Amino acid sequence: MSKIDDLMERARQLKEKGLTTGEIADELNVSRETALWLLTKAKTERPPSDVYVEMKSVSSSSMRLRGMARILADMIIEHGDPDVIVGVATSGIPVATMVAEELGCELAIYYPRKLKWDGEESHVRGTFSENFASVAGKACVIVDDIITTGNTVLEVAESIRKRGGNVLASAVLVDKRSQEDLSGIPVLSVLRVFRL
């Protein structure tokens, strides 16, 4: 099965489970336009300009993830001296844990709004887990696996600031947005995807 066929099948299965096009886009880490194309036009029209990043070869191995975490940790220390690494659920948690260990930082966990969305409530907020470190009064670095639109990082940054924390930077394995910063927050990444 080709990668496109595989993605079409995954998109179809997610749709059957009741996910919206936006949720399918998040799940597959592609743009909304690409998710819609996979669901409706992949057999007839050329795809929108987008890239699909296969993370499984890294995320299925803790040893490989540790290698990536070391690279991020090395980049983070050039940007300051964080107290707390904020891991974004779900896929950001393993790499954030390893980055925190590398840097000797505390670990906080943030559950983004979209993970709590149940299709009804529009006022749902993301939350920090009470079982991990607090961000209040601390220098924080947000760690996730991938940036697609940047909305998740911006949501986490807003929540950190509301709780009295300071955002030093965000650090991800792959940055599909490819800009130096997100509303002034430096974006550090192992790989950055540029559209030509």
Ligand SMILES: O=P(O)(O)OC[C@H]1O[C@H](OP(=O)(O)OP(=O)(O)O)[C@H](O)[C@@H]1O
């Ligand atoms: O830059 P954005 O457009 O906000 O997208 C990036 C977010 O999307 C992915 O999460 P996903 O919703 O797939 O959940 P997961 O962490 O459970 O894989 C990824 O892990 C980031 O958290």
